[in-house]
Amino acid sequence: MQNHSFLVQDYHTSLVWLGILIATIMLQWFVASFAKARQPGSVPGLPPRDAAHRSFTFRAWRTHQNSLENAGTMVGGALFAILAGANPVWLQALMAIMVVSRIAHMLLYYGIATEKNPSPRSYFFAISWFSNIGIIALGFVALFA
Numbered sequence: 001m002q003n004h005s006f007l008v009q010d011y012h013t014s015l016v017w018l019g020i021l022i023a024t025i026m027l028q029w030f031v032a033s034f035a036k037a038r039q040p041g042s043v044p045g046l047p048p049r050d051a052a053h054r055s056f057t058f059r060a061w062r063t064h065q066n067s068l069e070n071a072g073t074m075v076g077g078a079l080f081a082i083l084a085g086a087n088p089v090w091l092q093a094l095m096a097i098m099v100v101s102r103i104a105h106m107l108l109y110y111g112i113a114t115e116k117n118p119s120p121r122s123y124f125f126a127i128s129w130f131s132n133i134g135i136i137a138l139g140f141v142a143l144f145a
Helices: 006-010 012-037 056-084 088-111 120-144
Strands: none
Touching: 006 012, 012 056, 012 088, 056 088, 056 120, 088 120
16 A cells, blocks of 8 residues: 555545445436436436326436535535544545445335335435435544533
8 A cells, every 4th residue: 555644544535435336426416417418308406307206207317416416514514523533433434325326226216216205215315314314423533522
């Protein structure tokens, strides 16, 4: 391994999870864009015409939109915790839970066409959301400890 700063050494696994999260959002963008571009008469920049969960194109678009809606607090929370010097072991555990939950949310959103709320994806959204709260709390604990 190269000589990295203490930040990279201490937070290597958390940074890996952060990279996976960002790559997942990019993958969602690709899937949503490709699905929408295949629709006849699709207009760039507008939501899919069939705005219902029965449409994979809509679900792919909503999956990406949901990740974008949460990206600020997910990426920002992780960076805040790292820069604040949060406990690396707790941070990597919460990052793993958050990212795996987001991936499960994505796969369930792609696979289940339901208007039901809560749906199976809702539980993974909640797990991710609470993990993100934990990540931000770790940052504050580190700042004020």
